Amino acid sequence: MIKKEGSFKYLEIKNISKNFGETFVLKNIHLDVFKGEFLCLLGPSGCGKTTLLRIISGLERQTNGDIVQDGLLISNSPTEKRDFGIVFQSYALFPNLNAKQNIAYGLENKKINKKEIEKRTNNLLRLVGLEKYSDQFPSQLSGGQQQRVALARAMALSPGLLLLDEPLSALDAQVRSKLRNEIKLIQKKLNLTTIMVTHDQTEALSMADRVVVMERGHIAQIGTPFELYENPITPFVADFIGKMNLLKGKYDKKNCVFYYLNNRFLISQNTEYSFLENCLLGIRPEDIEIIKFR
Numbered sequence: 001m002i003k004k005e006g007s008f009k010y011l012e013i014k015n016i017s018k019n020f021g022e023t024f025v026l027k028n029i030h031l032d033v034f035k036g037e038f039l040c041l042l043g044p045s046g047c048g049k050t051t052l053l054r055i056i057s058g059l060e061r062q063t064n065g066d067i068v069q070d071g072l073l074i075s076n077s078p079t080e081k082r083d084f085g086i087v088f089q090s091y092a093l094f095p096n097l098n099a100k101q102n103i104a105y106g107l108e109n110k111k112i113n114k115k116e117i118e119k120r121t122n123n124l125l126r127l128v129g130l131e132k133y134s135d136q137f138p139s140q141l142s143g144g145q146q147q148r149v150a151l152a153r154a155m156a157l158s159p160g161l162l163l164l165d166e167p168l169s170a171l172d173a174q175v176r177s178k179l180r181n182e183i184k185l186i187q188k189k190l191n192l193t194t195i196m197v198t199h200d201q202t203e204a205l206s207m208a209d210r211v212v213v214m215e216r217g218h219i220a221q222i223g224t225p226f227e228l229y230e231n232p233i234t235p236f237v238a239d240f241i242g243k244m245n246l247l248k249g250k251y252d253k254k255n256c257v258f259y260y261l262n263n264r265f266l267i268s269q270n271t272e273y274s275f276l277e278n279c280l281l282g283i284r285p286e287d288i289e290i291i292k293f294r
């Protein structure tokens with residue numbers, strides 16, 4: 001696990017579980033998020049990513065476990081008392097308010113004076129590259145522009161935590177890739193602790209400092225994109241992050257051999273195991289070379 005110089009645990013998710021009736025959706029989730037970190041929750045549909053994000057925001061209540069944000073126990077705090085901004089997959093803008101009014105909405109509710117609101121919304125419009133669109137209504141904006149407004153709105157109250165639930169998945173590939181870079185730049189510039197849900201591995205690997213791979217309600221592995229690719233700890237992670245050929249066989253450490261059907265693979269890599277009757281040999285496609293047999 002990486003821990004940057006001077007960084008501290010901004011968000012601590014402690015043993016969070018959630019069930020809806022008889023169905024367990026999250027099981028014993030432990031997770032620390034460092035200040036300024038960009039963390040991605042990555043996993044297949046239905047694995048519990050949105051539920052975890054909603055629990056962090058207070059929109060959903062955990063069955064068990066605790067959440068500590070910036071040293072404060074917030075497990076039972078109502079949503080409005082929590083310090084976060086959120087962006088959903090669907091833009092969820094107010095259709096009757098223009099871009100600027102959408103961004104200013106939360107500020108006006110906080111009774112901040114008009115001059116300050118004007119200054120902050122203009123800064124935010126500039127930050128997301130929408131100065132020219134401030135008077136446009138959501139129906140007059142493209143999907144990418146609407147998502148920029150949603151992002152600016154989420155950041156308007158300078159939250160300590162930014163939560164993004166598949167913010168780019170409704171956009172076409174080109175806009176998506178552009179916004180990916182922009183979100184990342186803004187996040188780094190503001191050193192804003194961010195958790196983004198995605199089921200797109202390219203998105204997770206290109207944006208996140210660390211990725212949390214989730215599988216059926218639990219954490220399969222946490223690591224930097226490099227760690228997950230180089231050292232996946234389960235077949236699921238190996239196949240979910242990139243592609244992996246998995247061969248089932250036997251491993252003999254003494255002779256550095258892996259037996260697969262009638263084949264012997266010589267292994268140079270050391271593992272902690274001496275002999276394994278049932279194990280998997282993982283080979284990345286790019287490590288295989290086909291040679292013409294003469």
Ligand SMILES: Nc1ncnc2c1ncn2[C@@H]1O[C@H](COP(=O)(O)OP(=O)(O)OP(=O)(O)O)[C@@H](O)[C@H]1O
Nearest residue numbers: 020023025043044045046047048049050051052199
């Ligand atoms: N309010 C609810 N009542 C009952 N079951 C729910 C509720 N909300 C979520 N679930 C179930 O919990 C599981 C996890 O749902 P969740 O929305 O967290 O998945 P996800 O990882 O975000 O999936 P996706 O990638 O499709 O958005 C699913 O099986 C879902 O049906």
Ligand SMILES: [Mg+2]
Nearest residue numbers: 049050051197
């Ligand atoms: Mg979801």
